[in-house]
Amino acid sequence: MGGTTPEQDEVRMIETGSNPTRFARGWHCLGLADTFRDGRPHEVKAFGQTAVVFARRDGTIHMIDAFCRHMGGNLARGAVKGDEIACPFHDWRWNGEGRCVGVPYARRVPLRARTTAWITMERNGLLFAWNDPQGNPPPPDVTIPEIEGYGTDRWSEWSWKSYLVEGAHCREIVDNVVDMAHFFYVHYQIPRYFKNVFEGHVASQYMRSTGRDDIKTGVQMDLPDAVTRSEASYYGPSFMLDTIWTESDGDVVEAKLVNCHYPITPDSFLLQYGIVVEKKPGMPDEQAQVMAQTFIDGLEVQFLQDVEIWKHKSRIDNPLLTEEDGPVYQLRRWYQQFYVDVEDVTPEMVRRFEFEVDCDHAIATWEAESREAAARAANAPA
Template identity: 60%
Template sequence: MGTMSYAEGDVRTIEAEGNPARFARGWHCLGLADRFKDGKPHQIKVFGSELVVFADTKGELNVLDAYCRHMGGNLAHGTVKGDSIACPFHDWRWGGNGKCTDIPYARRVPPLARTRSWSTLERNGQLFVWHDPQGNPPPAHVTIPDIEGHGSPEWTPWQWNSVLVEGSHCRELVDNVVDMAHFFYVHFNTPRSFKNVFEGHIASQSMSFTPRKDKRTLDFGDDSVTQSDASYFGPAYMIDEFHADIGADEPLEAVLINCHYPVTSNSFVLQYGIIVKKMAGMSDEQAAALAKGFGDGTIATFEQDIVIWKNKTKIDNPLLCEEDGPVYQLRRWYEQFYVDVEDVSEDMIRRFEFEIDTSRAAAIWEKEMEDNLAAER
């Protein structure tokens, strides 16, 4: 029996260009701000380079290129002295604005003694650095919003985790914004509604879901319904607000941060944090345990994603059905951060809305779950 042959053009082929050589324009979270305020310099591998983070005497965080412009010493191996970072090689001192403030053994500081200083932002207890290949300052309207619950005694502190993801570009993570079906097959949840809105520098996902009956990461009961409203503010920072009906007098409220920064064109650091609102009658210890449970569940969720990313191939021309959502539109929105600001086109930033009818998928999945449970009995 002979093998079947196909004429040219009958078979869909995968198209994939190399990852972008440049890194996204926008605010990138480097982690919780307090971790950098211990009086020591901290080295960060990001944007294909090395940066150093240090706090001055006022507690304000500064970010400079890591390597001294004198003879190339690593400032992250140096010492914070007053409001400056001192190089371990020859003790040249650099202020947060990038200017050399002192050379102890020299009569004067060369007038051109300057290194690169990065624009920073502290918000929600986190440190952000602005990246723009063109060197433009951050526009006032492109910022990170305040999270209302952060810092309130009614909410827990951040449960924070990070992981280096190698062999993948950041776009793999951002694609999740529109990927309704993977929440069932990868994350053990059944979407009941799913909508996307893209406008300007913000991409949003609104979803309600219930846990799968046969498998689940967090168990709030078979009848629990969770509402998730998530938005990327720029290319790398998502705020996700959860409201979970768990059968109590009030819903469980939590905020998840999903953020990342690129290390190279083919690797990134994924970070995620959780705060939870304390429910009536809940002690600080109980709230912290609940937040930890959320955090552990989030770790498991992202580990599920990472396995997929590490074993899939890059694809620029995905073959889609209607229920796959606006993948191409999301990628067009995302492209705005990889071109010069003068080349940002209207179709990258104009408002776009798309809502998926999840009723058929949910019915199919309910039947699959019932069959799985029946097979286990």
């Protein structure tokens, strides 16, 4: 009677796998577009390469390989002259399409004076670059949605932050889409409802949560009895747009959160996040901006909590799961579509998939834990 089976006695080994050397196909957000319109070249390390980003006189922003095909000068150390970027070494002029259009000291430009150029796009005040190892242009249906009313008095300006993450692949952050339980242990929230939907190039997370009574961090702005409702979707491999409604004392604050990244090397990426807050009627711009900054400061706490986990965890290709852990393997199957040739994308990677986590047992356990912690704190000596 009793005892264990051979399967139960077998030690579970972690399969670490290895980070892909290929960089994901899709739109990647480089940051706030206006930061690149200062008349100077900007060096961007992304997709295993070094690029230069610059704006033409009409404000159009371009991204090309940073190293001049003449003698290897770094164009990001050069200067924007008119509509071209000029190499600091010999003043060769390169346009936004990656063609050399002038060599001031020479009669003619070499026929093969062509370099790598990325397709760029502006949306919602943000700059995006399209990466595709096969060199294909973006399909019309694979794009970034517009925020309704962005650029009008409806929204505050972006509050924006970035953080370099080293020693981890960007799959770590995408895994969070399905990770209901980590919100309690890492971000100090109690998920009350949690559902995932994957379809095509979009992976969505629907969540309703409340803050933990025993911990106050500013993540939920420490509003009394605050309830947060979130509808977040990854549009491709690296850009999440999240609509967040925070309800407290009968008032609702709506915000748009961007959680995005772009890969630098197979084991490093630039994490970026920003937020705009909807202005209430009669709300001064300064007040809306203070509210947005309060949100972003709280979100910084959350993101840095994630980073601290990633810095010390193992990569794991065979996670051992309970049903409350959500559809980790299905999410990774969806994510794989961005790392294979378009001809190799399978129906299983893009077909619609839905999964709702039953949060009841977790809520009961967490609330009991929170009450015990609060009781210990109340009885602790002053």
